[in-house]
Amino acid sequence: MKTVSNDQASDFAAITQLSSACVHCGFCLAACPTYAVTGMENDSPRGRIWLLAEAARSGSVSDVLRVHIDRCIGCEACVPACPSGVRYDELIDIARRVVNVRRPKRELLARSVMTTGFARAHRLARLVAPAQGVARVLDRSSLLSRLPSRLPRSRALVRQATVIAPQASPQVFTSLVPNERARVVLLTGCIASVLFKDVNDATVEVLNAEGISVIVPKDQGCCGALASHAGQRAGAQRSARAVIEALDVTGVDAVITNSAGCGAMMKDYPELLGHEQEVERFSSRVADVLEYLDRMESIADYKSMPRQVLYHDPCHLKFAQAVGSAPSSVIRRIPDIDLRSVGGPNCCGAGGLYSLAQPELARQVGEAKRDAILDAGADLLLSGNPGCAIQLQTLLGDRVEVVHPIVLLARALRQ
Secondary structure, X not given: OEEOXXXXXXXXXXXXXXXXXXXXXXXXXXXXXXXXXHOOHHHOHHHHHHHHHHHHHHOEEOHHHHHHHHOOOOOOOHHHHOOOOOOHHHHHHHHHHHHHHHOOHHHHHHHHHHHHHHHOHHHOHHHHHHHHHHHHHHHHOOOHHHOOOOXXXXXXXXXXXXXXXXXXXXXXXXEOOOOOOEEEEEOOOOOHHHXXXXXXXXXXXXXXXXXXXXXXXXXXXXXXXXXXHOOOHHHHHHHHHHHHHHOOOOOOOEEEEOOHHHHHHHHOHHHHHOOOHHHHHHXXXXXXXXXXXXXXXXXXXXXXXXXEEEEEOOHHHHOOOOOOOHHHHHHOOOOOOEXXXXXXXXXXXXXXXXXXXXXXXXXXXXXXXXXXXXXXXXXXXXXXOHHHHHHHHHHHOOOOEXXXXXXXXXXXXXX
16 A cells, blocks of 8 residues: 555545545446446445545555546446435546556556647647558558557557548638627637547538637647546646637637537536636536537528437536537437437447547447447437547447537538
C-alpha cells in the first residue's frame, strides 16, 4: 500500500461525503455494463464505492482499487438508477485522479502521450491518411496477430484506424444566413475535426437550412474530456480554459457540439473550473446540436427518406446530459423515416479512450450491443458520439453503416 500525499486529502474528504449517500441497495448493478460482463461486485458502482470509501478511511490507495476504477467505462447509467441520489459521476472523476498514485510510471507516460496525441489530432491531420494505409496493411496481414498479447492497445488501435474514413484538415469559417433566426458558435472538436469532418460540415449545413448562422472560430482544441478521463485534472482545466477563450459566446445564442462526450464535459465546466461568472455563462449555453434543434420549429425542406434506421443513444447524451427524446424527435423531421431504437444494453463500450485502455472488456460490452443491432435487421445505425461511432463500426464491419444523425439530416436535404 502506498500512502497518498497531503494534497489529496480534499479528494478523500469528498469521497467520504459522496460515498456516505450509498445504502448498498444494488439498484445500480442492473445498469452497469461492466458488471453485466464480469459479474464481479468490484466491477459494479456499489463495489467501486465501497473500495473508494475504504481508501478514504485508510488514507491509502491499493492496486485493487486502481484496477476496478480503470474498468469503469464512465457511462453514468448508474446515476439515474440510484434511488438514493449518489453522485457516482462525481465519485468516478475524483477516483480517476486518486488512483494515479498507484499507476506505474510507464503507464502514466503512455496515458499522457495518448491523451495529448488525440487532443492535438487537428494538428496531426496530415498524418491520418498514411497512418491508415499502414493500418490496413497490418490488419490484412498476419503481422497483427503476431503483436505480443501484452499490447492489446496496439491491436485495438490498428483495427479502429482501418474503419475511419480519412478526412481533410478542419475548415475554419463563418457561415451566415439571411434573416437568421439565431446565431451559434460550433465546437469542431479535436479528434472529430480530423476523423469526422463530414459531421461538422453536415452540422453547419443543417443549422443553416434551419435559419441558424454558424461561427467556427480558429484555434480550437480539445474540450478537456480526454485528460479528465485519464485523471489528469490540471490538463483538463487548461483545455477547458482554452476552449472558453476560443469560443467567444458574446452575441451568440448557443455553443453547439455534435459530440456527446464533449457536450457532457463542457456542461460540467463549473465543477471543473469553479463557479465563476464567465464559466457559468459559457456552460449554460452549451447544447448538443440535436438538443438545440429540438427547441426550434423546423423550417428546413427535408426530402422523403422511406427506410428503416436504428438509433443508438450515447451514454454521455442520455445519462450525463439527460437529453432524452430530442434526438429521435429531430430525426423524425425526415418524412417517411422509420426510426427504431436499438434493444439490448445501452452502452457500446466506447467510453472515450476506454476501448484503447481496456480493449478486451470494451469488446465484450460492445458485442452485446452489436448483437442487438444485427438482430434488428436495419443496415443504417445513427449515433451522436464519435467514440460510439468508431466502436460500433469496428464491431459491425461493413454489415451496418454507422453515421451521425446530423449527417442523415443533411442527406435528406440533398435528396
